[in-house]
Amino acid sequence: MSLSLETSPSEIxxxxxxxxxxxxxxxxxxxxxxxxxxxxxxxxLLALGVDPLAYYGYVAQRGxxxxxxxxxxxxxxxxxxxLAAALIVxxxxxxxxxxxxxxxxxxxxxxxxxxxxxxxxxxxxMTLLVAAAGAALVGALWSxxxxxxxxxxxVNEIITTLMMTFLGVSFANLLVKLVFLDPGTTVPQTRxxxxxxxxxxxxxxxxSGGLVLGLVAVVVVHLVMTRTAFGLKLRTVGENPLAARHAxxxxxxxxxxxxxxxxxxxxxxxxxxxxGVHGNLRADWNPAYGLAVIPLVFLARFNGFAAIxxxxxxxxxxxxxxxxxxxxGVPHYFTLVLVANLLILLALAEYLDHRRRQRAx
Amino acid sequence: xxxxxxxxxxxxFLAGAVAAGVPLLLAGLGxxxxxxxxxxxxxxxxxxxxxxxxxxxxxxxxxxxxxxxxxxxxxxxxxxLLMAILCVGLGLNQIVIGIxxxxxxxxxxxxxxxxxxxTTYPRLAAAWRVPIPGLVELPVIGPALFDRHPLVYLAFLLxxxxxxxxxxxxxxxxxxxxxxxxxxxxxxxxxxxxVRFLAVLFTGAMAGLGxxxxxxxxxxxxxxxxxGGAGFIGIVLAMLARxxxxxxxxxxxxxxxxxxxxxALQVAGLNVPTDLIQMLPFAAVMAxxxxxxxxxxxxxxxxxxxxxxxx
Numbered sequence: 160m161s162l163s164l165e166t167s168p169s170e171i172x173x174x175x176x177x178x179x180x181x182x183x184x185x186x187x188x189x190x191x192x193x194x195x196x197x198x199x200x201x202x203x204l205l206a207l208g209v210d211p212l213a214y215y216g217y218v219a220q221r222g223x224x225x226x227x228x229x230x231x232x233x234x235x236x237x238x239x240x241x242l243a244a245a246l247i248v249x250x251x252x253x254x255x256x257x258x259x260x261x262x263x264x265x266x267x268x269x270x271x272x273x274x275x276x277x278x279x280x281x282x283x284x285m286t287l288l289v290a291a292a293g294a295a296l297v298g299a300l301w302s303x304x305x306x307x308x309x310x311x312x313x314v315n316e317i318i319t320t321l322m323m324t325f326l327g328v329s330f331a332n333l334l335v336k337l338v339f340l341d342p343g344t345t346v347p348q349t350r351x352x353x354x355x356x357x358x359x360x361x362x363x364x365x366x367s368g369g370l371v372l373g374l375v376a377v378v379v380v381h382l383v384m385t386r387t388a389f390g391l392k393l394r395t396v397g398e399n400p401l402a403a404r405h406a407x408x409x410x411x412x413x414x415x416x417x418x419x420x421x422x423x424x425x426x427x428x429x430x431x432x433x434x435g436v437h438g439n440l441r442a443d444w445n446p447a448y449g450l451a452v453i454p455l456v457f458l459a460r461f462n463g464f465a466a467i468x469x470x471x472x473x474x475x476x477x478x479x480x481x482x483x484x485x486x487x488g489v490p491h492y493f494t495l496v497l498v499a500n501l502l503i504l505l506a507l508a509e510y511l512d513h514r515r516r517q518r519a520x
Numbered sequence: 521x522x523x524x525x526x527x528x529x530x531x532x533f534l535a536g537a538v539a540a541g542v543p544l545l546l547a548g549l550g551x552x553x554x555x556x557x558x559x560x561x562x563x564x565x566x567x568x569x570x571x572x573x574x575x576x577x578x579x580x581x582x583x584x585x586x587x588x589x590x591x592x593x594x595x596x597x598x599x600x601l602l603m604a605i606l607c608v609g610l611g612l613n614q615i616v617i618g619i620x621x622x623x624x625x626x627x628x629x630x631x632x633x634x635x636x637x638x639t640t641y642p643r644l645a646a647a648w649r650v651p652i653p654g655l656v657e658l659p660v661i662g663p664a665l666f667d668r669h670p671l672v673y674l675a676f677l678l679x680x681x682x683x684x685x686x687x688x689x690x691x692x693x694x695x696x697x698x699x700x701x702x703x704x705x706x707x708x709x710x711x712x713x714x715v716r717f718l719a720v721l722f723t724g725a726m727a728g729l730g731x732x733x734x735x736x737x738x739x740x741x742x743x744x745x746x747x748g749g750a751g752f753i754g755i756v757l758a759m760l761a762r763x764x765x766x767x768x769x770x771x772x773x774x775x776x777x778x779x780x781x782x783x784a785l786q787v788a789g790l791n792v793p794t795d796l797i798q799m800l801p802f803a804a805v806m807a808x809x810x811x812x813x814x815x816x817x818x819x820x821x822x823x824x825x826x827x828x829x830x831x
Binding site: 203207208255257304308312314315317318319321322323325326329330332333336337450451453454457489490492493494495496497498499500502503506507509510 | 562606610611612613615616617619620621622623624625626627628630631632634635744748749752755756759793795796798799802803805806809810813
């Protein structure tokens with residue numbers, strides 16, 4: 160099944176007068192759904208007896224316009240950017256990797272298990288490197304079964320990756336509680352990596368260095384997918400597997416490769432979150448970032464640079480929303496409603512736009 | 521180990537398997553109809569959760585569980601209606617909309633629950649039971665299978681009923697055609713969109729009922745996100761059943777059994793980590809897919825919107 164939300168490259172790269180119109184049009188089908196989603200979700204708040212303007216105002220103030228909040232927002236971007244990169248690889252290659260939450264959590268678990276142990280023997284930089292690599296590797300391994308099933312038995316990966324997420328969340332909890340438990344605390348959690356040994360922060364702020372890794376991941380993925388022969392191969396497999404086979408591409412192998420890259424990035428996201436922010440993994444911690452990143456990647460039309468922008472705003476929304484949960488008493492579940500509205504309205508906007516263009520001929 | 525073979529253990533295990541299996545059975549049967557008609561209904565998790573929430577709320581407010589089930593059914597159908605309008609009517613991407621609806625219902629029900637009950641979780645009175653005379657006297661299986669809420673019997677009765685519908689009626693043939701060769705159905709003068717629309721609504725009704733059963737009978741309580749992937753298991757059951765309702769039943773019993781093992785083992789005095797037990801049904805799904813994945817046949821036009829005249 161092809162992903163219908165992609166804007167074809169020819170539309171974006173038209174001659175100058177057309178290019179302006181295309182950009183304006185792109186802004187319309189992007190900003191339109193965002194505004195509509197904010198309004199619709201605001202109505203939900205209104206129905207619950209919360210002033211939507213006050214809520215949005217507080218969220219923006221807390222997540223964007225306060226220095227403390229902005230630093231938290233930029234730190235939160237790091238794992239989200241890696242997850243966005245993971246999804247861009249998969250979606251551009253026509254693979255529905257909906258298992259990134261499980262891959263993320265197992266990556267986090269691996270980093271939390273390795274780092275506090277390695278730091279006793281290795282220098283900090285090597286500890287971070289090995290722990291991050293371990294996180295990526297375990298993430299990739301967790302996608303192996305869905306990858307092989309999809310590549311060689313044509314089993315729908317939507318189902319298998321979702322199943323692996325449920326499995327992975329429980330498995331990570333099990334490992335934290337039984338194997339990597341810190342005997343020194345009463346809360347079930349892994350040993351803790353000392354703050355001094357975590358990923359360095361940027362320029363004397365509290366912003367995690369993971370942000371740089373996240374930005375690099377998205378940009379590299381974007382360039383590989385759009386500018387290299389390897390990326391072209393993957394996109395061909397995604398858009399027309401039959402044509403890819405006729406062109407002599409090893410479709411099953413490329414499919415497994417896509418899963419591995421995508422899941423490794425998701426695992427890395429978990430590793431970065433542990434190595435940069437938490438230092439340990441608590442049992443039953445599952446932020447479920449993955450499902451929320453999906454709409455952002457669609458909104459960005461699989462474009463890495465646009466994804467960075469949307470991830471930034473979404474991070475601000477999350478940080479502001481978490482703060483609003485404590486202050487205004489609106490649980491952060493509201494972010495889910497907003498994201499859902501965004502996803503549905505985006506699909507609707509694409510449809511209306513498509514219809515309008517068809518009628519215009 | 522003798523403790524595992526006592527009557528108390530087996531009864532608790534079977535009773536738990538039925539309680540956990542009935543929502544899966546209803547969801548699987550519902551999803552099967554959508555898939556037959558060519559709609560991959562990823563939103564079923566959201567439909568179940570809406571059914572659980574509304575079913576519980578109405579049962580709690582009115583004190584009438586039957587009314588709660590009606591509300592659950594209607595709630596599931598309401599979400600399905602949205603899905604049908606967007607995916608069947610407008611032909612939007614079924615996966616995108618399905619994920620969107622599930623996320624939306626998760627957020628909305630958790631939000632509403634927070635504003636209504638804050639962090640309290642009120643409990644319903646124990647569910648109504650209708651013992652079947654004679655059969656309930658049987659040792660072990662009697663109290664586990666034949667002393668249940670009427671909806672349990674109804675869910676089991678649906679299996680032969682749907683099998684007959686698919687196999688023997690014109691409606692069944694119409695549904696299959698909508699999934700396999702929609703163009704042929706169109707040529708025969710039957711509107712593909714209408715058939716699919718109704719199939720999706722049926723899925724919503726079944727999923728809503730299954731969710732309401734989870735909240736009102738199996739748990740007696742509503743907790744945000746309580747469906748926990750049951751809808752997705754329903755999708756797998758439908759995929760593996762290859763269009764046959766009886767296989768959905770077998771799958772639902774197996775997965776229900778895996779889910780109920782925790783409580784049953786605790787009855788037997790064994791302490792197995794809950795995380796491990798929670799992995800069982802999903803591990804079972806993966807194992808089955810590895811063994812039989814190649815055979816999990818799905819309709820040819822599944823997931824594709826039907827556009828007249830398009831190739």
